[in-house]
Amino acid sequence: MLIALADCHNSDTGRCDPGNAYLADVARCTKCSVINAIEELEELGYLSAKKSNGRRTNYDLFLQVTGAMI
Numbered sequence: 001m002l003i004a005l006a007d008c009h010n011s012d013t014g015r016c017d018p019g020n021a022y023l024a025d026v027a028r029c030t031k032c033s034v035i036n037a038i039e040e041l042e043e044l045g046y047l048s049a050k051k052s053n054g055r056r057t058n059y060d061l062f063l064q065v066t067g068a069m070i
Helices: 002-008 020-027 031-043
Strands: 047-050 058-061
Touching: 002 020, 002 031, 002 058, 020 031, 031 047
Parallel strands: none
Antiparallel strands: 047 058
């Protein structure tokens, strides 16, 4: 789920606001699984979810790349 969210991040605007249906389709899971995964990622400190009046949630991602495997 974190990869799906990171793929939706717009580096120009800083926005990351995909819908749960889109995330479920990309991750090939249910909307309930999306919600559970996002809650867990939020608890682990990888993201912050900003919900606004029934509209799409905007996510702030807190990722650090420390190295790459080849």
